Amino acid sequence: MKDELNTSYAELHKVRVTYANGDGVEQATLSIAPGEFVFLVGPSGAGKTTVLKTLYLELRPSEGHVRVGSYHSLFSKTRDIPYVRRSIGIVFQDFRLFTDRDVFDNLAFVLEVLGKSRKEIKRRVLRVLADVGLSHLARKRPQELSGGEQQRVALARAIVNEPRLLLADEPTGNLDPETADYMMRLLQRINERGASVLMATHNYEMVKRYQGRVVFIRNGQISG
Amino acid sequence: MRLSYLVKTCAMHFKRAWLSSLFSVFTIMFLLVLLGFFGLLWINLQQLVHSLSSQVQIHAYLSDGLLESQIEPLRSRLQQVAGVARVTFISKADAAAAFQHEFGKELFSLMDENPLPASFVVDVQESYRTETGIRGVAERIQAEPGVEEAVSHYKTLRLLNRYADAASRINLFLFLFVAAGSLLLVANNIRLVIGSQKERIDTMRLVGATASFIRAPLIVEGVVQGLLGGVLALLVLHWIYSMIGGLLSGFQLQGMEKGGLLIAAGGVLGLLGGCIGIKRYL
Numbered sequence: 140m141k142d143e144l145n146t147s148y149a150e151l152h153k154v155r156v157t158y159a160n161g162d163g164v165e166q167a168t169l170s171i172a173p174g175e176f177v178f179l180v181g182p183s184g185a186g187k188t189t190v191l192k193t194l195y196l197e198l199r200p201s202e203g204h205v206r207v208g209s210y211h212s213l214f215s216k217t218r219d220i221p222y223v224r225r226s227i228g229i230v231f232q233d234f235r236l237f238t239d240r241d242v243f244d245n246l247a248f249v250l251e252v253l254g255k256s257r258k259e260i261k262r263r264v265l266r267v268l269a270d271v272g273l274s275h276l277a278r279k280r281p282q283e284l285s286g287g288e289q290q291r292v293a294l295a296r297a298i299v300n301e302p303r304l305l306l307a308d309e310p311t312g313n314l315d316p317e318t319a320d321y322m323m324r325l326l327q328r329i330n331e332r333g334a335s336v337l338m339a340t341h342n343y344e345m346v347k348r349y350q351g352r353v354v355f356i357r358n359g360q361i362s363g
Numbered sequence: 364m365r366l367s368y369l370v371k372t373c374a375m376h377f378k379r380a381w382l383s384s385l386f387s388v389f390t391i392m393f394l395l396v397l398l399g400f401f402g403l404l405w406i407n408l409q410q411l412v413h414s415l416s417s418q419v420q421i422h423a424y425l426s427d428g429l430l431e432s433q434i435e436p437l438r439s440r441l442q443q444v445a446g447v448a449r450v451t452f453i454s455k456a457d458a459a460a461a462f463q464h465e466f467g468k469e470l471f472s473l474m475d476e477n478p479l480p481a482s483f484v485v486d487v488q489e490s491y492r493t494e495t496g497i498r499g500v501a502e503r504i505q506a507e508p509g510v511e512e513a514v515s516h517y518k519t520l521r522l523l524n525r526y527a528d529a530a531s532r533i534n535l536f537l538f539l540f541v542a543a544g545s546l547l548l549v550a551n552n553i554r555l556v557i558g559s560q561k562e563r564i565d566t567m568r569l570v571g572a573t574a575s576f577i578r579a580p581l582i583v584e585g586v587v588q589g590l591l592g593g594v595l596a597l598l599v600l601h602w603i604y605s606m607i608g609g610l611l612s613g614f615q616l617q618g619m620e621k622g623g624l625l626i627a628a629g630g631v632l633g634l635l636g637g638c639i640g641i642k643r644y645l
Contacts, residue, residue: 195569225571235566239375251368252572296570 148173148335149194149304151361153203156189164189164359167203171304171337176330176351179339179361186359187339188232191306194337195229196220207304225253228297228334230307234289236281242268242292243277246299253300263299271295271325287318294322298329305329307338311345323349364579372580373587380555384588387548391592391629392599394541399600399625401537405530406618412523416492421485421515423504429481437509441483444507446491446500451484458482480511494521542632545592549585549636554644556581564645578645582637589633593626600625 147170157163164186171177179187192198193205196212205212210223237245243264250260268274271291281289290310297305307326311319327349330336340346346353355362377384423441425434434452441450453461458479487500497517505513557564567577604619 197569221568221571221573223571224569227571229569231566231569235562235569237563237566239379239563248567249570251365252567252570252576254364257365257367300571 146170146172147206149205149207149337151190151193151200151203151205154193154200154205155202156193156198156200158189162186162189162359164193164356164361167193167356167359167361169354169361171335173303173335174330174333176327176336176349177338178346178349178351178353179337179356180341180343180346180353181339181356182341185356187341187356188308189359190356190361191229191308191337191339194304195224195227195306225300226303228300228302228305230290230293230297230305230310232308232312234281234293236289236292236296238281241278241280242273242284242295245281245292246296249296249300267295267299270298270328287314287322290314290318290322291325294325298334302334305334305336307336309340310338311340311342319345364576369580369583373584376556376580376584379559380552383552383555384584387552387588388591388595390548391545391589391632392595394544395593395596395625395629396599396603398534398537398541398628399596399622400603401530401534402621402625403600403604403618405527405534406621408523408527408530410617412520412527415523416497416520417489419487419492419497419516419520421487421497421501421504421513423483423485423507423513424480424511425482426509426511427480429509433509434481437507438483440507441485441504444500444503446488446496446503447485448488449486451486453482453484455479455481483510485513494524545589545629545632546636546639549588549633550640550643552588553581553585553637553640556584557640557644574645578641581641581645582634585633585637585640586630587633589629589631589636590626591629592633593629596629597622597625 150170151167154167155163155165156167162184167186167190169177169179169190179190181187189198193200194207196205196207196210200212207223208226209215210219215223237248240248246264246267247260250263255263265274265277268277271294273288273291273295276284276288276292281292284292290313294307294310297307305326310326311322314322323345326336326338330351336351338351343353425437429437438450438452441447455477458481459477462479483504485500485504487497491497491500494517497515497520501513501515501517504510564577600622601619
């Protein structure tokens with residue numbers, strides 16, 4: 140365990156999270172090393188999103204513990220959570236983009252939270268938009284974009300703060316094969332720059348085409 | 364947090380719930396106009412009471428049979444009465460001259476002799492210029508031998524004091540009413556903003572926004588609503604004041620210099636309303 144603490148950036152240890160309907164995860168153990176790419180593969184309802192939510196500290200385990208960076212669910216305080224989340228990038232399954240702001244401001248918000256200067260915000264946002272190939276859509280509202288473009292904006296927002304851990308929930312779920320492949324290459328590029336990536340997906344066939352450790356989840360149990 | 368972000372976010376919230384925000388601003392304005400109006404009424408009544416009480420004098424009318432030699436000792440005795448500041452003698456001739464000056468000579472030409480009594484006009488010390496103070500001094504003067512009757516207009520003072528007290532009580536009630544109303548309005552507006560942005564606020568939290576980062580624009584919004592309400596209330600009161608001032612010739616209305624307090628009250632109520640709204644709904 141001590142070795143794990145030293146080598147992993149994030150981990151779940153014998154975690155139990157149960158919803159009111161009895162679903163959830165049981166004895167879930169998973170560690171993600173710095174710079175590692177991990178696929179969390181399982182069918183719908185297996186508990187993938189629950190694992191991700193536990194890692195970005197939206198759900199609190201009733202048993203076991205979760206650790207992300209310096210945060211430890213048994214020892215850290217609730218008020219530390221926002222600061223831990225600043226080192227995490229999250230690509231939500233439903234994107235969760237701000238529809239009353241344009242693409243630029245969606246990304247800028249994350250940097251506003253970090254207290255960056257206007258100049259720094261502009262520099263970083265434009266760079267990340269260029270990385271995901273969306274510079275030309277900077278002043279568009281999310282609802283004016285296609286599903287694939289929205290997914291890329293969601294990814295851009297997740298990486299604009301240069302996170303150490305990127306959590307992506309079915310980032311290719313609703314995309315055509317070509318756009319899904321583009322998205323995968325973006326995720327791998329982010330991983331190559333040093334960020335750990337945990338990608339939840341139900342598509343094992345697609346996973347086989349890319350490099351990364353594969354972890355399976357079924358009925359709330361993690362294996363592999 | 365950058366100021367431009369704060370301003371932009373507040374403007375966005377205002378745009379999102381503009382009808383409710385405008386309703387809050389105008390209702391706060393209306394409530395503050397009520398508060399300000401009665402506040403100014405109270406200030407002016409106090410001023411009137413103060414001004415009239417400084418003018419209130421006691422007229423001590425002397426008995427007709429009083430000898431010339433008794434007048435000076437009586438003046439000395441009156442001067443010694445507690446609360447008396449100054450005593451001025453008005454002879455029968457002086458009284459007649461004043462009467463003739465005011466009403467003309469015709470009335471006197473019909474009479475054989477001057478019917479007006481000699482009197483002392485007594486100015487009262489400032490600390491005695493209250494209804495009870497003046498009445499006490501008048502009673503002590505009345506008790507002096509040689510004084511037929513001591514007359515003062517303390518009843519007018521009593522009436523004004525009553526009005527001022529009533530205005531003060533109305534003001535306190537209105538202040539509580541305005542405070543409760545404003546707090547409720549601002550808090551409700553924040554509830555609407557929070558309700559319409561629940562998912563957005565959740566997302567803010569998930570990208571690392573602290574509670575204070577999410578709350579600050581909402582609180583500022585409450586303060587801005589209160590301040591705007593205060594400024595508009597001041598403008599309306601100014602207009603009402605100029606209308607009333609035009610009707611009341613010879614009386615200088617006061618209190619508008621304290622108008623800043625109304626704006627400050629709006630701001631404080633907005634701040635408290637914002638805090639309550641956030642505590643209850645966020």
